[in-house]
Amino acid sequence: xxxxxxxxxxxxxxxxxxxxxxxxxxxxxxxxxxxxxxxxxxxxxxxxxxxxxxxxxxxxxxxxxxxxxxxxxxxxxxxxxxxxxxxxxxxxxxxxxxxxxxxxxxxxxxxxxxxxxxxxxxxxxxxxxxxxxxxxxxxxxxxxxxxxxxxxxxxxxxxxxxxxxxxxxxxxxxxxxxxxxxxxxxxxxxxx
Amino acid sequence: xxxxxxxxxxxxxxxxxxxxxxxxxxxxxxxxxxxxxxxxxxxxxxxxxxxxxxxxxxxxxxxxxxxxxxxxxxxxxxxxxxxxxxxxxxxxxxxxxxxxxxxxxxxxxxxxxxxxxxxxxxxxxxxxxxxxxxxxxxxxxxxxxxxxxxxxxxxxxxxxxxxxxxxxxxxxxxxxxxxxxxxxxxxxxxxxxxxxxxxxxxxxxxxxxxxxxxxxxxxxxxxxxxxxxxxxxxxxxxxxxxxxxxxxxxxxxxxxxxxxxxxxxxxxxxxxxxxxxxxxxxxxxxxxxxxxxxxxxxxxxxxxxxxxxxxxxxxxxxxxxxxxxxxxxxxxxxxxxxxxxxxxxxxxxxxxxxxxxxxxxxxxxxxxxxxxxxxxxx
Numbered sequence: 250x251x252x253x254x255x256x257x258x259x260x261x262x263x264x265x266x267x268x269x270x271x272x273x274x275x276x277x278x279x280x281x282x283x284x285x286x287x288x289x290x291x292x293x294x295x296x297x298x299x300x301x302x303x304x305x306x307x308x309x310x311x312x313x314x315x316x317x318x319x320x321x322x323x324x325x326x327x328x329x330x331x332x333x334x335x336x337x338x339x340x341x342x343x344x345x346x347x348x349x350x351x352x353x354x355x356x357x358x359x360x361x362x363x364x365x366x367x368x369x370x371x372x373x374x375x376x377x378x379x380x381x382x383x384x385x386x387x388x389x390x391x392x393x394x395x396x397x398x399x400x401x402x403x404x405x406x407x408x409x410x411x412x413x414x415x416x417x418x419x420x421x422x423x424x425x426x427x428x429x430x431x432x433x434x435x436x437x438x439x440x441x
Numbered sequence: 442x443x444x445x446x447x448x449x450x451x452x453x454x455x456x457x458x459x460x461x462x463x464x465x466x467x468x469x470x471x472x473x474x475x476x477x478x479x480x481x482x483x484x485x486x487x488x489x490x491x492x493x494x495x496x497x498x499x500x501x502x503x504x505x506x507x508x509x510x511x512x513x514x515x516x517x518x519x520x521x522x523x524x525x526x527x528x529x530x531x532x533x534x535x536x537x538x539x540x541x542x543x544x545x546x547x548x549x550x551x552x553x554x555x556x557x558x559x560x561x562x563x564x565x566x567x568x569x570x571x572x573x574x575x576x577x578x579x580x581x582x583x584x585x586x587x588x589x590x591x592x593x594x595x596x597x598x599x600x601x602x603x604x605x606x607x608x609x610x611x612x613x614x615x616x617x618x619x620x621x622x623x624x625x626x627x628x629x630x631x632x633x634x635x636x637x638x639x640x641x642x643x644x645x646x647x648x649x650x651x652x653x654x655x656x657x658x659x660x661x662x663x664x665x666x667x668x669x670x671x672x673x674x675x676x677x678x679x680x681x682x683x684x685x686x687x688x689x690x691x692x693x694x695x696x697x698x699x700x701x702x703x704x705x706x707x708x709x710x711x712x713x714x715x716x717x718x719x720x721x722x723x724x725x726x727x728x729x730x731x732x733x734x735x736x737x738x739x740x741x742x743x744x745x746x747x748x749x750x751x752x753x754x755x756x757x758x759x760x761x762x763x764x765x766x767x768x769x770x771x772x773x774x775x776x777x778x779x780x781x782x783x784x785x786x787x788x789x790x791x792x793x794x795x796x797x798x799x800x801x802x803x804x805x806x807x808x809x810x811x812x813x814x815x816x817x818x819x
Contacts, residue, residue, distance in 0.1 A: 266782075290779075296805050299788060303756075304812035310775065310787045320776050 252420040253358040253435045254280070257330055260356055260413070260437055261285050265327035268352060270314055270344070271334030273298050275307030287328075292318075315340055321351040328354050333433075335359040335400075336391040342407060349409065349440040358435040361416070363396030363428040380419075381432045397428040404438065413437040449525045451483040451532055454508035454518065456548060459585050465543075465578060468733075471568035474557060478582050479541040479548025480504045483524060484532035486587070492819045493536045493588040495579065496520060497596030497603035500671070500727055501719060503547035506539035507532070522802045529811035534819070535592065542603075543578050544570040544726045552722030553654060565651025569726055572602045572734045576610045579603070583614070592817050594753075595619035597799030598766060599727065602734045605774070608751040609736055617817055618753040619810070622763055622799040624770035625744050625777070626735035631765060634674050635728035638667035642721045651722050660721045665712030667724055672711050677762035677795035744777040754784035756813050758806065760798040761791045786813075 258280050261267060265287045269278050272291025275298075281287040290308040293299050302309035312320060315338065329352030331344070336359050338344050348355040360381035361367075367377035376386040384391065395403075397416065404411055416423045416431030423431040446452075458477050465473045481504050486493060496506050498519065507518035507525055524530045524537055541549040544567065552567035559566075583591070594615050596604040601623030608618040624631070642648060645663030649656055676684075685703040700706045740746035755778055759771035768789045778785040788809055792798040798806070 290785075296790070300805060300808050300812065303786060303788075303809050304816075306816045308784060308786050310785075311789045312772070312787070320772060320779055322780055325779070325782075 252417045253332060253433050256415050256435045257332060257356050257358070258284055261287050261328050263287070266325070267328050267330060268292065268321065268326045269330045269332070270348070271331065271337070272302065272307070272309065274301035275305045275309060277330070277332065278307045279305055314338060314344055317343055318347040318351050323350055324353060326352040328352055328356060330356045332356070332358045333360065336393055336395070339392055341393055342403070345407065345409060349438070353439065355438050356435065357438065358433065359395065359400065361397050361428065361431050361434050362394040363398065364418070364432045365429050366432070379432065397431065397434050400434065400436070408441040409438050410441045411436055411438050449527050450521065451508035451525050453511045454481050454483070454505060456481055456504060458548065459582055461581050465574070467568050467574045468571045469569050473543070473550065473568070476543055476550040476578065477548070478543065478578055480582060481506060481539045483507055483537045484535055486536040487819065490587060490589060491592060492534065493538060493586070493591050494530060495583070495591050495594045495607070496524065496537060496539045497594065497600035498539065498541070499596070499598040499600045501715070503545065504539040504541035506537065519800065523807065523810065529807045530595070530814055535814070538586065540579050540582055542570070542575040544723055546720035546723040551720065552651070552726070553720055562654040564654055564722060567722060567726070569729050571730050572606045573610065575603055575730070576606045580611055580614070590614045590616060592819065593617035593619055593814070595621070597621040598623070598796065599731055602731070606736065608753040609748070612750050612752040615753040617756065618751070619756045619813070620771070620774060621758045622760060622766045622796055623757065623774060624766045625737060625774050627732055632732045634670060635732055638670050639725050639728055641666035641670070642724060648721060653721070659716070661716040664716040664719060664721050664724065668712045668715035669708045672708060674765045675796040677764065677793060679762060680793050680795050683793070744773060745780040748777045748783070749781050751778070751781070751783060756786050758788045758790065758799070758809070760794065761789060762793050763796045763798060765796040
């Protein structure tokens with residue numbers, strides 16, 4: 250399992266009601282149900298992923314995250330997850346606010362654009378390609394890259410309180426110079 | 442000569458009739474002293490009686506869901522692409538019931554049936570029936586067939602309204618409700634289309650206030666126009682352009698009022714065909730059933746409160762090109778189910794077919810239904 254997903258499963262309280270935004274084939278929701286008895290729904294826009302969710306017996310809702318989370322009432326989830334989806338969203342600020350409107354807590358993970366290998370590739374004149382950023386510039390679904398520092402700045406600006414942070418590289422925690430040595434960041438946050 | 446056997450067809454189907462002599466009290470206040478329901482079944486009810494699926498039909502269809510009739514092999518069931526051995530709704534696994542609603546002209550008691558009080562066809566005196574009434578009648582059929590609880594109730598359009606209503610009228614009798622191209626209530630615009638269709642029928646001189654059976658005439662002009670209006674709204678603009686373009690039937694404009702464009706020819710053909718097999722009194726009643734359906738009305742318009750009774754797991758499907766029952770109406774249902782913390786999945790497919798997409802084969806649509814049914818425990 251992807252390292253950030255293991256962390257997410259660990260962070261979700263037993264029996265919590267979960268909403269997974271950009272849930273792919275629903276495997277995280279399946280793990281959450283198996284390991285934490287946490288029932289939930291996934292939101293996904295891609296047909297193929299939606300069909301995979303149905304086949305995996307995961308509740309899935311095919312709606313566009315860009316238009317917000319109008320299907321969901323305020324505070325209707327214990328935990329809203331946005332795993333490696335933040336960088337694909339156009340209306341980032343809206344979605345982060347919406348997450349914390351419908352959920353008491355949000356879990357966000359994203360590839361850290363500040364990792365030294367990205368910086369080096371840019372310094373050498375190329376767009377970065379790596380394990381956590383596996384796309385060429387002309388085929389990437391990502392539209393909003395950010396660094397750990399960028400994300401934390403945005404959280405401060407829009408009143409999101411960071412409760413916990415885990416930075417990873419090659420599946421191992423990074424504590425020294427995280428914005429330089431970490432390639433993946435996972436946050437647990439609440440509204441201020 | 443026999444046609445080669447198609448292993449994915451249920452084969453020859455047999456329409457059956459069940460008679461109920463207990464009166465049926467209708468939502469509108471009237472009472473049917475007795476009634477008949479025409480139905481077909483495919484596959485076998487298992488010993489535990491846990492594998493029954495009820496298929497609810499829409500406006501102009503019937504209990505003939507799958508297979509063909511021995512005496513009329515071209516008469517293929519309306520959802521034959523979905524229902525059969527190895528098909529998404531697999532009759533090797535499920536016992537599928539197709540039931541014709543009351544008020545129909547295809548076998549269940551309707552306006553053309555004999556009114557026991559007069560010995561003549563009911564005609565205009567046949568009461569207005571509602572989606573709730575249909576579910577009541579179907580519940581009696583389920584009792585008769587020994588089905589205490591359906592594994593699933595499925596329908597598209599007006600059939601979806603029945604699938605939804607089943608989960609409200611008999612929550613304990615439905616495990617899964619599959620609601621396709623649906624609305625929890627019609628918009629005024631949607632009611633308006635129905636009213637134009639009704640006016641076309643009722644102003645036809647051959648309508649005779651609904652008592653045309655004994656006059657030996659049929660209000661075919663009204664039915665034709667009603668069907669044309671319907672057809673326009675069931676297709677998407679895009680699908681019409683794709684299908685007909687601006688092709689001229691005679692190669693050049695005729696500067697007269699014969700058929701110029703292909704689309705005119707299509708509408709006339711559909712209207713003519715419909716007027717030979719469909720009953721005008723039935724058409725009036727089913728469009729009313731559509732208009733009246735609004736489970737939230739008893740709850741001050743609050744659909745969340747209305748759906749609180751439902752305990753089934755739901756699959757809701759809509760099609761982006763459907764402007765008669767657009768995705769926004771399906772999302773209303775999904776939102777109300779989520780508010781009630783019900784199990785629900787929602788698919789919003791980018792299929793081009795308009796409202797009729799629910800009848801068409803689409804790999805994603807049928808793939809989803811196949812997977813969903815495969816996960817229904819027996």
